[in-house]
Amino acid sequence: MAEVTPSEKQQLSESTVPMGFNVIVREFKKDKVAISSLVIIIVLLSIAFIGSAIIDTRELMKVDILNQYANPSSQHWLGTDISGRDVFGELIVGAKNSILIGFSITIITSIVGVSVGIISGYYGGIVDNILMRIVDFVMILPMQMLIIVFVTIIPKYNIFSFVTIMSAFYWVGKARLFRSKTLSEGRKDYVSASKTLGTGDIKIMFREVMPNLSSLIITNLTINFAANIGIETGLSFLGFGLPSDVPSLGTLIGFAKDSDVLVNKTWVWLPASLFVLIMMLSINYVGQALGRSADAKQRLG
Amino acid sequence: MSELLRLNDLKIHYPIRSGFFNRITDYVYAVDGVTLTLERGKTYGLIGESGSGKSTIGKSVVGLEKVTSGEVVYEGNDVTKRSVRKATKYNQDVQMIFQDSMSSLNPKKRVIDIIAEPIRNFENLTDLEEKKRVQEMLDIVGMPTDSLYKYPHEFSGGQRQRLGVARAVATSPKLIVADEPVSALDLSVQAQVLNFMKHIQQQYDLSYLFISHDLGVVKYMCDNLAIMHKGRFVEVGTREDIYTNPQHIYTKRLLSAIPKIDVENREQHKAQRRAVELEYQDLISDYYDENGRVYDLQDISSTHKAAVIHRESEGV
Amino acid sequence: MWKTILRRVILMIPQIIILSMFIFALAKAMPGDPFTGLITPNTDPNRIEELREEAGLNDPWPTQYVNWVKKAVKGDFGVSYVKKMPVSRVIADKAVNTIWLSTFALILTYAIALPFGMLAGRYQNSFFDRFVVAYNYISFAVPPFVLSLLMMYAFGYKLAWFPTNGSGTVGIPHGTLEFYVDKFQHIILPAITQALLATAVTIQYLRTEVIDSKGLDYVKTARSKGVPEGKVYTRHIFRNASLPVASTFGYEITGLIGGSIFIETIFGYPGIGKLFIDSLNGRDYSVITALVLILGIATLVGTLLSDIILSIVDPRIRIQ
Secondary structure, eight states: OOSOOHHHHHHHHHTOOOOTHHHHHHHHHHOHHHHHHHHHHHHHHHHHHHHHHHSOHHHHTOOOGGGTTOOOOSSSTTOBOTTSOBHHHHHHHHHHHHHHHHHHHHHHHHHHHHHHHHHHHHHOHHHHHHHHHHHHHHHTSOHHHHHHHHHHHOSSOOHHHHHHHHHHHHTHHHHHHHHHHHHHHHTSHHHHHHHHTTOOHHHIIIIIIHHHTHHHHHHHHHHHHHHHHHHHHHHHHHTOSSOTTSOOHHHHHHGGGSHHHHHHOHHHHHHHHHHHHHHHHHHHHHHHHHHHHHSGGGOOO | OOEEEEEEEEEEEEEEEETTTTEEEEEEEEEEEEEEEEETTOEEEEEOOTTSSHHHHHHHHHTSSOOSEEEEEETTEETTSHHHHHHSSHHHHEEEEOSOHHHHSOTTSOHHHHHHHHHHHHOOOOHHHHHHHHHHHHHHTTOOGGGTTOOGGGSOHHHHHHHHHHHHHTTOOSEEEEESTTTTSOHHHHHHHHHHHHHHHHHHTOEEEEEESOHHHHHHHOSEEEEEETTEEEEEEEHHHHHHSOOSHHHHHHHHTSOOOOGGGHHHHHHHHHHHHHHHHHHHHHHBOTTSOBOOOEESSSSOEEOOOOGGGTTO | OHHHHHHHHHHHHHHHHHHHHHHHHHHHHSSOOTTGGGOOTTOOHHHHHHHHHHTTTTSOHHHHHHHHHHHHHTTOOOBOTTTOSBHHHHHHHHHHHHHHHHHHHHHHHHHHHHHHHHHHHHTTTSHHHHHHHHHHHHHHHSOHHHHHHHHIIIIIIISOOSOOSSSSOTTOOTTSHHHHHHHHHHHHHHHHHHHHHHHHHHHHHHHHHHHHHHTSHHHHHHHHTTOOHHHIIIIIIHHHHHHHHHHTHHHHHHHHHHHHHHHHHHHTOOSHHHHHHHHHHTTOHHHHHHHHHHHHHHHHHHHHHHHHHHHHHOHHHHHO
């Protein structure tokens, strides 16, 4: 009876669906824009990280008031800013900072959000109720404003406190998303099976359920990464992001709040704006392509 | 006669919340006072229409469903509490086979990891020993060796269900709750899986709690039967008791509904079904109380019980 | 349905209470109190201390909180440290501008999003659909401040089609036609920018909904009855597809309020978003506290509105 019956053989070949990484590779091969986006991201990241390894930040941030708003030249490729600092250098170091901060916030919020979501959805009942009431409350706060207020009233303000404040607000959306996914995943029998097989709750949540949410986690991570870079540069732009002695893309773009800079000294803000724009567009596109490969209905083929 | 597991007046009620403050206004009586004794090496069939509470009983036996009141006694311990299940070998001794083989196997895990899951939880084996054990399990259910590193979606429904059986047997359990194990499969594959289950039962001296709505399958598999309706047992007995001497009107109705391939006497069967249906409509008040609840079981013979009110015992 | 709405409103009360406590704690963490604004080099420090005592600022916190809430309910948020006038008046002045801007932005948003979403869904994979999808993707990904700056640079300065600062030219008498035309000119660029950013969600929803509806039985029924193709879309599909879109209305408002911080700062438009940033830069804490509270409640109401609309248009939500 060990032989495979013909009907089974047929079903067997039909059900050989490609899974996981292969699907992503196939999806990207079909999508030229996604590949170009990926290449752009890699190039921009390399420039930012290799460049800032070479540049001496302290030297870069030295004020040279005589050299204020110098035009682009062979010495300063993108000219200088209000304090006579080299814009090109600031752009590179700022890009690295913005990327790193966006990344840290994404990682922290993902760890917290995904964990809370899975725990909430898996246990249900009182645990779920308490966690979701907290999530509901944070969700309805005017987050952007509160972050700005916190930034102004925190006494010893630095990069670390900025990341903490941002993370404290932005984990909730993820928690809610992954709770609802866990709820539907947890109804499947393999979770019940694991319970009857004597597997512990923690192991079921993070070794059984979580792998089944992995494609969503990756997609969500990517799009969030772009969003967090946007939020960081936006707040720095307003002057409530990174401390002023830390180069950031947002601070560079923020010089354009002065209409003279906006109109006559485009070299200060335009490159940083374009950098952010291209970065966001590429990361989002890659994120969407990942999302498509996770969803069989939307796959290109 | 060695008792393996006993359900003692088991009740599982779900609250219905409604109204402005979401207060509990009523209960769904999914299982309402069920008593049953399972013996070693035998197969018990739990039969009933969907919503009758048969799956709920199965789930409560393996500890997936919280019991409202009553006991599940295993080797002298009430295992309705999670702590008791953990302290004893209960989780190892009682396993489950699920109806939907696709959803009961984690799609992100390879076969070796799926079948090794209970082994890893209960035993300390080296990788090599573990692999050998998984291999043995696959042999028992007749799956080829190269299945080890495949994913569940690479198999057909029947093969997946055999994997489910292999996983349940991996800890050498004493009781397996099989919740409609073959109702999602093609008829030809059903027999195959059932035969494996029977074969394993002889090899391991297993008991099955076999939950099904398919009377044909149950007749083939089970020594003893319990017919459920509206969360209660209407009739309990051996296979012969139930099939040859049904007492409760619901059992009769259920048996008459088995389709018969007997073209010659088609009209006769039809008439018989009609008669039973009429009887059911007529006598419904004799078999259910004014709230539509099934009566308590009465002894018919030493093995046979039915929820009927004896005419002669009326007024007691 | 009234029960659902009432329950939802009652659920909001604890949220408002916790929000107000949170903001009260925040306000206490900020430096300064209502009398800091009164201090001039000639004030007697003892006199200030007396005033503080009188105003109850030395009372225990719970008492202070209750008094603060009582006043806030009446619209009394104290005095602006910087502007030396009641906070409520400072905010009311600017709120008018933001309401105008948001209204225009909202109208523009739907004026763009509804036809774009419907047509893109109807002619799926056409050239227009591809354009809408690309536009949508950019609108979703572009950071608001980058778009605002580029719009400002291109249309405000380089092409000089629109004024680049304020909400109106000083010196034009109120009520004249010229006055309104001038106001409109000031509002149009920030409103377009805001609308371009806000359309993404609505278009996405509508397009997907239309594509999903195309093959449904009720649409086939309509076609088989001989309803003209155009009417199938305007009468049958649009009605059903507009449900999820309607429910995003409240969130849309919330989003506009949040987005106003960037837009108003960049376009120099004197609304509450700009007031918020100006107050922070001027350390005008009484105004900041009041703004956070008011906008916090506005966010709550926006969410509530969306939930209510959803429960009206989608009966399935109500049963829960």
